[in-house]
Amino acid sequence: MSIDGELREALARLAKVDKLLVALDFDGVVAPIVPRAEDARPLPATGDAVVRLAALPHTWTAYVSGRSLASLVAVASPDTRTLLIGSHGAEVRLGGEEQPVTLDPDQRDALDILHRVFTEIASQAPGTWVEEKPAGRVLHTRQADREDAAAAVTGAKKLLAARSDIFLKDGKEVLEGSVVHATKGEGLAFLRQVTEADAVFFAGDDVTDEDGFHALETGDVGLKVGDGETAAAFRVGSPEDVADVVDLLARLRSELPAQRTP
Ligand SMILES: O=P(O)(O)OC[C@H]1O[C@H](O[C@H]2O[C@H](CO)[C@@H](O)[C@H](O)[C@H]2O)[C@H](O)[C@@H](O)[C@@H]1O
Numbered sequence: 738m739s740i741d742g743e744l745r746e747a748l749a750r751l752a753k754v755d756k757l758l759v760a761l762d763f764d765g766v767v768a769p770i771v772p773r774a775e776d777a778r779p780l781p782a783t784g785d786a787v788v789r790l791a792a793l794p795h796t797w798t799a800y801v802s803g804r805s806l807a808s809l810v811a812v813a814s815p816d817t818r819t820l821l822i823g824s825h826g827a828e829v830r831l832g833g834e835e836q837p838v839t840l841d842p843d844q845r846d847a848l849d850i851l852h853r854v855f856t857e858i859a860s861q862a863p864g865t866w867v868e869e870k871p872a873g874r875v876l877h878t879r880q881a882d883r884e885d886a887a888a889a890v891t892g893a894k895k896l897l898a899a900r901s902d903i904f905l906k907d908g909k910e911v912l913e914g915s916v917v918h919a920t921k922g923e924g925l926a927f928l929r930q931v932t933e934a935d936a937v938f939f940a941g942d943d944v945t946d947e948d949g950f951h952a953l954e955t956g957d958v959g960l961k962v963g964d965g966e967t968a969a970a971f972r973v974g975s976p977e978d979v980a981d982v983v984d985l986l987a988r989l990r991s992e993l994p995a996q997r998t999p
Pocket residue numbers: 762763764765769770771772773774775777801802803804805868875877879908909910911913943
């Protein structure tokens with residue numbers, strides 16, 4: 738892909754900041770969307786650029802994902818330098834050290850109810866299935882007939898409408914439910930704080946990534962992948978394009994004289 742001039746300029750500016758955080762959503766950004774969640778894998782070019790960035794001084798890389806940490810680690814195989822935000826902000830791994838989510842008794846009861854509703858719906862809608870996370874459940878509909886998928890999501894939302902302790906989010910052919918209120922915006926703000934980054938690059942493709950784009954500040958760069966409304970300043974079409982962008986950022990930053998000596 739030829740990278741648009743304004744995006745190229747923004748990357749060149751970003752590459753020069755003292756402390757840089759490069760944060761990427763996983764599914765649909767680092768890894769192309771696939772029918773089965775467990776089959777998603779990073780594009781090699783993106784994974785390689787992330788490793789090169791993480792090796793540079795004053796440069797942090799992060800995956801900011803809706804997946805549970807366990808699922809993210811299984812599919813992304815990140816090295817321990819890459820910071821991880823899982824479950825849309827509810828789980829954190831810094832330097833290989835996990836800060837797992839803990840649930841109180843009321844949240845555990847709510848998770849049981851969420852599990853029962855989603856599994857009951859999935860048992861009646863062929864092609865749907867339920868993914869388990871420490872603080873939530875995901876009703877996957879990608880492999881279902883479109884009418885069955887829509888009916889399953891509508892039915893689940895109706896059954897959970899009165900629950901103020903279960904937070905629902907629409908995603909790409911999924912309905913996510915969580916008993917912990919967390920957003921990628923909070924996840925990014927936390928990473929900005931712990932890394933003391935002077936600027937942040939964030940790329941995302943889904944509606945839940947908009948919380949991340951809204952958390953960006955002056956001097957940051959937001960990159961939307963694919964179609965749909967966005968608060969990001971820049972847009973590319975596909976994960977393959979993201980690979981080109983992250984590779985360019987890694988090259989620009991590694992070419993700076995200050996980056997050559999750790
Ligand atoms: O925030 P992300 O890293 O993008 O995670 C969002 C959800 O991603 C996964 O589901 C999505 O990707 C699957 C594999 O490509 C696809 O089959 C599914 O339809 C997508 O919605 C993951 O399974 C969820 O837990 C994440 O929340």
